[in-house]
Amino acid sequence: GNSVTQMEGPVTLSEEAFLTINCTYTATGYPSLFWYVQYPGEGLQLLLKATKADDKGSNKGFEATYRKETTSFHLEKGSVQVSDSAVYFCALNPNSGGYQKVTFGTGTKLQVIP
Amino acid sequence: EAGVAQSPRYKIIEKRQSVAFWCNPISGHATLYWYQQILGQGPKLLIQFQNNGVVDDSQLPKDRFSAERLKGVDSTLKIQPAKLEDSAVYLCASRLMTGSGYTFGSGTRLTVV
Numbered sequence: 591g592n593s594v595t596q597m598e599g600p601v602t603l604s605e606e607a608f609l610t611i612n613c614t615y616t617a618t619g620y621p622s623l624f625w626y627v628q629y630p631g632e633g634l635q636l637l638l639k640a641t642k643a644d645d646k647g648s649n650k651g652f653e654a655t656y657r658k659e660t661t662s663f664h665l666e667k668g669s670v671q672v673s674d675s676a677v678y679f680c681a682l683n684p685n686s687g688g689y690q691k692v693t694f695g696t697g698t699k700l701q702v703i704p
Numbered sequence: 705e706a707g708v709a710q711s712p713r714y715k716i717i718e719k720r721q722s723v724a725f726w727c728n729p730i731s732g733h734a735t736l737y738w739y740q741q742i743l744g745q746g747p748k749l750l751i752q753f754q755n756n757g758v759v760d761d762s763q764l765p766k767d768r769f770s771a772e773r774l775k776g777v778d779s780t781l782k783i784q785p786a787k788l789e790d791s792a793v794y795l796c797a798s799r800l801m802t803g804s805g806y807t808f809g810s811g812t813r814l815t816v817v
Contacts, residue, residue: 624805633708633795633808634747679746691760692806694746 592617594680596695603670603702611665611698613654613680621682623647623656623663628677628697637665637678641685670702706730708809710796716815722784725812728777729798735759737806738771738781739795747795753779786816 597612615621622641626634638647643658652667663680680695709728717723729736734755739747750769752759756776764771768787773779783790793813797806 626805626808631810633710633810634797634806635808636805639805691749691752696746697744 592621592682592684592691592693594682594693594695596678596680596698599677599697599699601698601700603700605672605702605704606669607702609665609667609670609674609700611678611680611700613663613665613695615661615663615680615682617661617682617684617693619685620658621684623654624681624683624692625652625654625663625665626679626681626694628679630676634679670700672702672704675700675702708796708798708807710794710809710812712812713810714813714815716817717786719788719816720785722782723786723814724780724782725794725796725814727779727781727796727809729779729796730800730807733798733800733807734776735799736773736779737797737799738779739797741793741795741811743792750781750794783814786814788816790814791816 593616595614624639625637627637628634638649640647640656646655654663654665677697677699679697683692711726736753738750741747750764751761751771753773756773771781793811795811796809799806
């Protein structure tokens with residue numbers, strides 16, 4: 591079946607540090623890949639997405655590139671801010687036709703300290 | 705556009721009581737989802753509706769959970785009777801079309817004591 595594996599958190603960084611949160615997936619075919627962010631006490635918000643191999647999704651300074659050869663979709667940001675503190679979820683949509691069920695990773699908590 | 709609306713935001717009940725959650729998706733979004741998110745875990749799909757029909761309820765504990773979407777718009781999720789392990793955030797999400805991202809509501813935090 592489909593699965594998403596994320597690095598365990600929490601990830602603690604100082605402000606302006608470089609961020610990488612690893613995400614790898616298992617799926618047949620050509621899934622769409624997503625990163626969602628969840629701020630404390632809120633629901634999940636779509637951060638960025640990529641729908642085919644080598645696509646780069648980007649939003650709010652965050653980027654992730656769809657790497658089919660390594661089945662990865664790592665999230666990166668060049669300079670994090672305290673306001674980026676949240677839980678980040680990697681997810682995939684199988685796009686395999688018929689009924690499609692999105693699979694979420696377990697989430698990675700990011701803490702950014704001033 | 706207005707987001708996905710959920711109510712209530714918080715609910716505390718005793719075990720064996722019943723509770724209901726409400727969700728109003730984004731206008732025009734045919735697909736609606738209910739997720740359960742236990743603290744420290746990713747969202748787990750409980751049920752998916754396409755318009756007012758159920759597409760997937762394979763992970764819904766049907767002995768105690770029920771959900772409906774009568775007119776293909778808003779939806780309710782009910783738990784009766786609640787157990788301690790039902791303590792979680794219940795998230796509603798909607799999607800415009802296959803392949804697009806979900807829009808989530810802020811969730812209902814349920815505490816069963």
